[in-house]
Amino acid sequence: MLQGRHVLLVISGSVSAFKALELMRLLRKAGARVTPVLTAGGARFVTPHAVQAIAGEPVHQDLWSLAGEAEIGHIRLARMAELVAVVPASADFLAKMAHGLADDLASTVMLATDKPILVAPAMNWAMWGHSATQANMALLDSRGLRRIGPGTGAMAESESGPGRLAEPAEIFDAIAAMLTAPADTPLAGRHALVTSGPTQEPIDPVRYISNRSSGQQGHAIALALAGLGARVTLVSGPVSLPDPAGVNLVRVETAEQMLAACEAALPADIAVCAAAVADWRVAHAATQKMKKKPGEAPPPLELALNPDILATLSRHARRPRLVVGFAAETEHVIDHARQKLARKGCDWILANDVSADVFGAAENTVHLVGRDGVEDWPKLPKTEVGRRLAARIADEFQTATDPA
Structure with missing residues (x-):
């Protein structure tokens, strides 16, 4: 599958560094050559001997190695591979990459490379959620770096949350997709922002308002755009789907979090708002579980409007060139979609009738509604x-760039 391909693998300091060993095994099994670069922090969690044994190549660690730098080793390393993968990418290493710091071999290589880069962040949930890390990640995203993860789950500190390193098989798939994608794909160099899944608006710590969206359609769109060469940022509410390979996945829960993640991902050429965002949230969510008391009426829930993500992106100062929305309707599907198109200010609406069993189903019937008319698509797998x-998006960009 990857016979003859060459990956430079940077292993930075995270307890999840052991997963890089399994990634190397998968890459070598697929026929790829792996050249490892190990940071001082990474060497605290995996030994150079283990890395070298699995990679089958010497481990590069020292910027000041007389032998290595006699041939300007950091420049040679930066240019020798087809792709650079940072697995795991710690908060510290992401900060170095974002701000161009080069105080060790690995960070110097990152500053000198002209190759595609994939990062797989891994850190404690609080570190991942910190505004500094999010700003660094947004800056790296804007430069065209690909990202996979982080996921949500148990961590070494007996805590749980977002920040968990993606699984080696998922990272392998992302690397394979980047290495095998043709250079002349129609959306190469474009950044696509896709929203997917439901949002969950808390009532109290154990209850929430949501809907039945599975995220299948949004995830399928993200994967298809990536397949045409786009750099894709997928902002997804809670779903039970595998992460699409080669896509930068940002997990959120609420509509406010989804909007913030979308704005952080800008600038983008394309925005497809496929998420089923809850229209309302509880104005004042309870901080403790609300208890049912015998003889008392249910507590009233005061609702507040959620932000309108589609309208916000359509009128944003950094508006994507093409903004596509979805209209899930139960009646007067086309009429309501046309009204939504005008009201939101987007370019296209994909309208579908959800009065039947569409949520969670494998198929969908949609109508592409634009300012110039309606395209009726047959019932198709999502x-x-x-x-x-x-x-259709690729055609739109190709038409716009063709000489008159």
């Missing part, structure tokens, strides 16, 4: 809807 929309 994966095919994603591919058809991605192709």
Whole structure:
């Protein structure tokens, strides 16, 4: 699958560094060559001997190595591979990359490389959520770096939350997608922002308002856009789906978090708002579980409007060139979609009738509503809807760039 391909793997300091060993095994099994670079922090969690044994190549660690730097080793390393993967990418290493610091071999290589870069962040949930880390990640995203994860789950500190390193098989798939994508793909160099899944608006710590969206359609669109060469940021509410390979996934829960993640991902050329965002949230969510008391009426819930993500992106100062929304309707599907198109200020609306069993189903029937008319698509698998929309988007950009 990857016979003859060459990956430079940077292992930075995180307890999850042991997963880099399994990633190397998968890459070598697929025929790829792996050249490892180990930071001082990374060497606290995996030994150079283990890395070298699995990579089958010497481990590079020292910027000041007389032998290595006699041939300007950091420049040679930066240029020798087809792709640079940072697995795991610690908060410290992401900060170095974002701000161009070069105080060790690994960070110097990152500053000198002209190759595509994939980062797989891994850190404590509080470190990942810190505004400094989020700003650094947004800056790296804007420069065209690909990212996979982080996921949400148990951590070494007996805590749980977002910041968990993506699984080696997921990272392998992302690397394979980057290495095997043709250079002349129609959306190469474009950044696509896709929202997917439901949002969950808390009532109290154990209850929330949500909907039945599975995220299948949004994830299929993200995967299809990536397949046409776009750099994709997928902002997803809680779903039970595998992470699409080669896509920068940002997990959120609420509508406010989704809007913040979308704005952080800008600038983008394309925005596809496929998420089923809850229209309302509880104005004042309880900090403790609300208890049912015998003889008392249910507590009233005061609702507040959630932010309108589609309208916000459509009128944003950094508006994507093409903004696509979804209209899930139960009646007067086309009429309501046309009204939504005008009201939101987007370019296209994909309208679908959800009065039948669409949420969670494998197929969808949609109508592409634009200012110039309506395209009626037949009932299709959601994966095919994603591919058809991605192709339609690619055609739009190709038409716009063709000489008159």
